[in-house]
Amino acid sequence: MQNILVVDDEAIQRRVLAKMIREARxxxxxxxxxxxQEALEIIHRDDIDIVFTDIKMPILDGLELIEKMNASSHDIKVIILSGYRYFEYAQKAIQLGAFDYLVKPVKEESIAQTLEKVESSIRKEQTNLLENEEIKQQLNRTLSVYYERLLTDWVTGGIAESKCTEIRQQFSLENRGIVIAAKLNDESLLMEPLYSVDRMKSVMLSGMEDRSSSIGPSVSFFSGEDKGLLITVLTMDRPYAEESETLTKLLKEFAAQTFEQFGITLTIGIGEERSHLFQEARHSCKEALTAASFRYFLPAQDVIRFSDISGLIRPMHYDYLKEEELFKESIRKTKSEQIVKHVDEWFERILKNGFPYPDQWNKAVIRMVSSTASVIKDFVTDQDYTDILVKAETQLSASSDYVSCKSRFQETLMLFMDILLKSRSKKHESVIETCxxxxxxxxMEDLSLDRVANHLFFSPNYLSLIFKNHLGMTFSKYLTDMRIKKGIELLQNSTLKVYEIAPRVGFKDEKYFYRVFKSRFGVTPDEYRRNIHLNKKEVY
Structure with a gap:
């Protein structure tokens, strides 16, 4: 809605013109x-957009009114009302910046046309103003991108001395200082509409700068390489140790405020102090990023100082073959409680003496999954096997902390176990029963895995695999156990000599029968027979 002012010393003409305008708009x-004079008072009081004014008036005429309005910052469109004999005044008014003029007596159609003309001009000017403002914002953003890139290069890789001087002058930084890295834990929020992201970043920058500037000269910027990373270079006159606790408190407040306003969780790392920050900023920045990454093992902490965790870092090498076999065996035997136990023990042992680098640990867990997955390779298609491993690696890599990694790792092993359980179909059971x-x-015959497999028309590898996965032992062990059991039955229920029993149950070598029997029960077959009354209980 526009505000229109009619100025005329003749009351009737003024009221008629005002009525015509009200009807038109x-x-x-x-x-x-x-x-x-009265018009100026109204203009100062109200936000006037269009003025229709007569030229010849007492106290302050139309030309003087235009001159005084020109001194105002508000752009007002002026339409001059003029009779034929005062036409030269109308020309003078146009020279002073009047938008248009109307010759008295004014007609309704002239009013409608003039209003349409002046409103069209206002709309065009507003459009141009918006376009100019957008261009200005683009130029400002370009300037911001330049310094964002320059500052990012400074703290990540180092820049020329001349660029350091430019930064020092632009942001009035001191020599002594630290680098702070605030990382968004959920970068999916950066996919929100652009205006929302821009507002969020603006508020975050302002919040960080307000707090850091209370310690000393600083500059905050979003990394040109990682849009989810807010970096602050904080300089100070006094040693950082004197400001450490205060800064930590301020950063905790900043993290809490960011979560309250936007639902964003931050992890903030603080690098070590550098006396020559312009030459050593990249070292402090690397420490800040390292400190932030260790929230993986310290999920309850949102602000982590590198000085607090540097002594706990223990680089690791993959040497977990024993654990691999424990996990595989538990999966083959489908013992879920053993899987949970071994996972707990392994994860606890890793953190017993310190923290590995999170990326090293993540690679170790992924490698463990890949190695352990061999237990299901023969029970799924090649494509399913690949898909299972890719999904597991993706989930483990996306784990935000040690706890979620452990949970997903355990779920993956349970999945392997479930695949084995389902693979033990009636077909496999039938094969085992037949065998x-x-x-x-x-x-009692001279048997081998190859001989039995050929007789039953199975491959030796297949038969060996289902024996181990279905019965939890090798073919050889199962056959030996069966022969020992048959031997015990003969020791208990016959008067045959041991040298006669051995070949009857498949042992060609009597001495080997003695050796196997004693290693299993701690006594020889003869001693067992003499103490038969002690062996009434089930031995299997």
Missing amino acids: PNCQVLEAKNG VHYLEMHY
Whole structure:
């Protein structure tokens, strides 16, 4: 809605013109003034957009009114009302900046046309103003991008001395200082509409600068390489040790405020102090990023100082073959409680004497999954095997902390176990039943895995695999256990000599039968028979 002012010392003409304007623009507010002086008072009081003014008026005429309005910062469109005999005054008014003129007596159609003309001009000027403002903002953003890039290069890789001087002059920084890295834990928020992200970043920059500037001269910027990383270079006159606790408190407040306003969680790392920061900023920045990364093992802490964790860092090398076999065996035996136990023990042992670098640990866990997955390779298709490993690696890599990594690792091993359970179908059970039945009938013969597999039309590898996965032991061990059991039955229920029993149950070598028997029960077959009353309990 526009505000329109009609200025004329003749009351009737003023009121008629005001009425015509109200009828032409019922949504506009139309005010009246009887001379230029009264018009100025209204203009100063109200936000006037268009003025219709007569030229010849007492106290302050139309030309003087235009001159005084030109001194005002507010752009007002002026339409001059003039009779034929005062036409030269109208020309003078145009020279002074009047928008247009109307010759008295004014007609309704002339008013409508003039209003349309002046409103069109206002709309065009507003459009140009918005375009100019957008261009200005683009130039400002370009300037910001330049310094964002320059500052990023400074703290990540180093820059020329001349650029250091430019930064020092631009931001009035001191020589002594530290680098602070505030990392967004959920960068998906950066995919929100641009205006929301810009507002969020603006508020975060302002909040960080307000707090850091209370310690000393500083500059904050979003990294040109990682848009989810807010970096602050904080310089100070006094040693950092005197400001450490105060700064930590301020940064905790900043993290809490950011979460309250935007629902964003931050991890803030603080690098070590440098006396020559312009030459050593990249070292402090690397320490700040390292400190922030160790929230992986310290999920309850949102502000972490490198000085607090540097002594706890223990680089690691992958030497977990024993653990691999424990996980594989637990999966093969489908013992979920053993899987949980071994996972707990392994993860606790890693942190017993300190923290590995999070990326090293993550690679170790992924490698463990890849190695352990071999237990299911023969039970799924090649594509399914690949998909399972890719999904597990993606989930483990996306783990925000040690606790979630452990949970996902354990879930992956449980998935492997479940695959084995489901793979033990009736077909596999039938194979085992057939094989066991064959062994029951031929255990006393000279048997081998290859001979039994060929007789039953299976590959030796397949038969060996399902024996181990289904019965939890090798073919050889199962056959030996069966022969020992048959031997015990003969020791208990016959008067055959031991040298007669051994070949009857498949042992060609009597001495080997003695050795296996004693290693299993701690006594020889003869001693067992003499103490038969002590062996009434089930031995299997």
